[in-house]
Amino acid sequence: MNVPKSTLVQMYRDMVTIRVYEETMAQVYLEGKQPVFNIAAGPVPGEMHLAAGQEPVAVGVCAHLRKDDAVVGTHRPHHFAIAKGVDLKKMTAEIFGKVTGLGRGKGGHMHLFDPEVHFSCSGIVGACIPQAAGMALAFKMRKEPRVAVAFFGEGAANQGAFHEGLNLAALWKLPVVFVVEDNGYAISVPKHKSTAIATNADRAAAYGIPGVYVGENDALAVYEAAGEAIARARRGEGPTLIEVKTYRYFGHFQGDPEVYRPKDEVARLREDDPIQKLKNHMLQSGLFTEAEIAGLEAEAKQRVEEAFAFARASAYPDPSEALMHVFVD
Amino acid sequence: MNVPKSTLVQMYRDMVTIRVYEETMAQVYLEGKQPVFNIAAGPVPGEMHLAAGQEPVAVGVCAHLRKDDAVVGTHRPHHFAIAKGVDLKKMTAEIFGKVTGLGRGKGGHMHLFDPEVHFSCSGIVGACIPQAAGMALAFKMRKEPRVAVAFFGEGAANQGAFHEGLNLAALWKLPVVFVVEDNGYAISVPKHKSTAIATNADRAAAYGIPGVYVGENDALAVYEAAGEAIARARRGEGPTLIEVKTYRYFGHFQGDPEVYRPKDEVARLREDDPIQKLKNHMLQSGLFTEAEIAGLEAEAKQRVEEAFAFARASAYPDPSEALMHVFVD
Amino acid sequence: MAVQTTRKLTMAKAIAEAIAQEMERDPRVFVMGEDIGVYGGIFSATDGLLEKFGPERVIDTPISETGFIGAALGAAAEGMRPIAEIMFIDFAGVCLDQIYNHIAKNTYFSAGNVNVPLVLMAAAGGGYNDAGQHSQCLWGLFAHLPGLKVVVPSTPYDAKGLMISAIRDNNPVLYIFHKGLMGLGWMTLIKDTTGPVPEEPYTIPLGKADVKREGTDVTVVSVAMGVYHALEAARELEKEGIQVEVLDLRTLVPLDREAIINSVKKTHRLLVVDEDYLSYGMTGEVAATVAEHALEYLDAPIKRLAVPDVPIPFSRPLEQFVLPDAPKIVAAVKELLNS
Amino acid sequence: MAVQTTRKLTMAKAIAEAIAQEMERDPRVFVMGEDIGVYGGIFSATDGLLEKFGPERVIDTPISETGFIGAALGAAAEGMRPIAEIMFIDFAGVCLDQIYNHIAKNTYFSAGNVNVPLVLMAAAGGGYNDAGQHSQCLWGLFAHLPGLKVVVPSTPYDAKGLMISAIRDNNPVLYIFHKGLMGLGWMTLIKDTTGPVPEEPYTIPLGKADVKREGTDVTVVSVAMGVYHALEAARELEKEGIQVEVLDLRTLVPLDREAIINSVKKTHRLLVVDEDYLSYGMTGEVAATVAEHALEYLDAPIKRLAVPDVPIPFSRPLEQFVLPDAPKIVAAVKELLNS
């Protein structure tokens, strides 16, 4: 597969950005929550779902998307948001509950809306699926060559919304791609205890659409599968269902005791890290020097640092803003 | 296939009972609604969904069921109820809103509950599917060799409840059979405008369970397919999804202008009537004389007449009963 | 409210006309739902639209309410203005999440950066013996959930103007019509099945109640079919010299609390009538509003008349027993005046 | 209510103990839900049950609420007594149809021939910045729908007794606990995280409110976290000589209207506090009850304090602004006394 250098740059930079972002967030989230973990304390209270380890699916798909394509994500949205190009400062400020945030602090980590890049997400499992179909319907009705993507976990593939959304999209040949992130667990429940078949990609048969299974947590493999799916959608040939095997390095949310998985599982997973894998590929390709790659990494780190600094420095909204924005004019 | 004579008797008698019942109901329903059709008038007000033409699926499946097996039906429930052995008098009285009815007039035609034979139904499309799975769960937990059956239309197979119910049942290997009645339409919407694939039976692949398509509106064909599915469930090997091609002779509900289908469609369908087909088979089998069959028909007619007479003769509940039975003690 | 027309329409035709006019005006408006195409909507609210606008803008959907209501949200987020019909409001339980956690909240979550200009349309109400899953009103449930405007018209005139306002509103609007008021030939629950409706498009502001009849002795607050019954009761009571003021809320969200309070300040007596369930609903909210803001004007305890917290029973005598009607309103008003 | 024990438990442990004791007593009782097995329930309401009763009676489900809630109904119809956990009450929108059109109505449709003995358990409430899809109370919504009993405990003692009653009840019961009251180490929203709970099983009748504190000057009616705040406010107000009566409804359905009326007859002033949304909810119903049945006892307009019809915002200052708390109750009571 021939991946343009600029795409490799984008994917690598985004993967590193995501990783650094999530690791930074993991730290910041703990501020004020030690020695006793109290979810309501610190600069970032509330639930926190991190996506470190799951970078490939986000960057491999979003590398094919344009600014005006739409992405709808989940309760674990940072990697998708970053890969889709959501304003990192405003996103971080939102997660801190600051007035400079995407939603002036009203939405928080599970409710990031950036209409500039057509990104949104939701804390309700599976809800994104018909929503993405509807965005695709708008594109199709207006004959715009735009595509919508719904990302969701393997746990979400057992929700009724999955079935209804896929049937609609297939029936109406909508320009949408459904991407299942199979990180093996829905909170504590492993896939084999929630899903009657091994591979959700096989469920594409229930809608007469292509189903593609990407069995490795690898950005290039995702990139390839997604490329065909998105091109197909853009050509007006309808939806595709893609499932990607991936791994979640952190708990379901921060503070998760993780009693449901072997203590060494994550350590083993980290040995086969997808960022390192892409880096190896880039070096082997001869297109990149170590220094160039280090430059991308530095750039990513700096962006993340700036975003967190911006969030910290920003003010909280005035309490009375709570009463605003229920309706627009 | 070797079908015992007693089974043929049961199926034929039930088919005729259903047909006579529905045709009688079609007449009675019009009482008070002429010359101007007024849904709120007459001895049987409210919506009325009749199943004439769809007898094979009900009798072919229920012929394998025992009294303590459970059936959950739909808004179009009479054929299932009759085939499951619901008390015809109490059922008819319920449809008339009489105090002698199954629910003392509270439920009406879409809400028939007969715990004696474990029959229930619902006016919400698709709702029966997880409910039947739950009944099967109860049987399995108590290690009883009982089976639950959910009947529903092809339109219902696009509801989220379908997906969730089938996944649960397959995952937990529940003794349940899912039967799709494909009568071609969901009210006015033909199957190809609602369903992304031609055959819902193929959706069984999404759950790793057997999917069986019965392409003719024929009691014996259904009987054969259902036999294996129910035996399988009773053996503890899990659910099966069966789809049966069938035909609805009346409108979606009585009063339906049927603008969505060719005027001669029903006439054509009636030429290949499933009752006549079973009758031919019975005569050809040499097991039955014309007289015997006529006897079964007479018996069916009499039962229906008696049921309607019972319903008519029964009293309405006292109005204040409306306040009773929200809760039991 | 002066109506400048002699043309009379049923509510069903008024709604369909409002939608058609807005579809002509604005290419972003489209309609989706079950049986809204060839069939024209089970209660005829979309009658004739398929012929006028074709299947690309009048879209029959599978029976997948979460699917197409979620899709309506997605389309609205990307610049369309969908009208999505949920055939019976009773069915909203299969897709409520899309409605209250997404459609109603995305604007707030995004601090107004995302608009959700869509109309959810649904039929409500009983009186024709369709039993407990097909006869509910449930508007109190939706009015409890922030982020949705809730419209409940009682006349063809209001129906058209409120529908046009709903479509033009940049916020999600739940538009619930009462089947019995639609003027359908096959469902003659009321005597006057038509009302004057101007041909040209017009709007009625969401959040303004309407005094459907002025009176001085007692205020009856209601919506939809309740207004119809209240007017009938008022005519009855007038014969006995009792002047009933009938206040039609028209929208439950925004709620015109001022109109309620002003009327009670005038009449000093309040009866709230609702075909929705009694408890934790509209009657409670209206009563509470008065108990908070006009308590000292009350000359008698507030009375409420609504479905007494039972599912809607099928059998006619049972259903008639639980539904509000003019005789029950007459009796309640008399009790109010004697207390 | 005299508690005969010195043993103290958190509400989470009280609930898990109630369930365990009923599971021991009755083999028909089982539990299902997301992450209720190994994880013990996200809010620990099922902690320890898997170890005690094994995976056949403590069943982790897929994320398919319509599936497993519908299955719970089916199992109940066939003689089991399921307890099904909906992790957050906010998620009920994906399965509401099974709840209000089936679980709540099948008994009525069948005139009592079908019993639906099941408990739906769910977490509610905010205060820890989990935003609008994870912080709602929504009990007002369910209380509006006939056929469901609705339990909302405020103390570990009540939590256990009400859970045992709920399990033994032959009707469907929605049991909503407030996350902040569960006494979870990781969510310390209240100061007193434990309370006395007798070890032996006991029941508390559904439909009986409880005077959590006697007073003569003003009645504060609330549930769950609101009761906690009201008690704190009462202690504060006592310093100024104001005697607040705190009435904990404990169940919204059945609603103990008599207790409300009796308290208002004593104090002549009413404040209703709720963490659910203000309009068309619990505060309205309680206020209306008094306006109907004890109007003449009121010395001041009724006051209500609840979430002001906005989704629960994420940011801490915003969330704190909309949630009821002790200082807001103190202020409201003072206003009541000055009016």
Ligand SMILES: Cc1ncc(C[n+]2csc(CCOP(=O)(O)OP(=O)(O)O)c2C)c(N)n1
């Ligand atoms: C409808 C609904 N049910 C339950 C939840 C609670 N919940 C949040 S995330 C989650 C697990 C999701 O698993 P999966 O879809 O695999 O995504 P992952 O967390 O693994 O990324 C659950 C059960 C929810 N948010 N919405």
Ligand SMILES: Cc1ncc(C[n+]2csc(CCOP(=O)(O)OP(=O)(O)O)c2C)c(N)n1
């Ligand atoms: C959730 C829900 N949506 C819509 C309806 C309205 N409705 C009743 S029957 C029906 C068509 C059902 O079609 P199908 O499942 O094929 O059954 P059939 O009527 O053909 O027997 C519809 C849309 C409903 N009752 N429930």
Ligand SMILES: [Mg+2]
């Ligand atoms: Mg997962």
Ligand SMILES: [Mg+2]
């Ligand atoms: Mg059909």
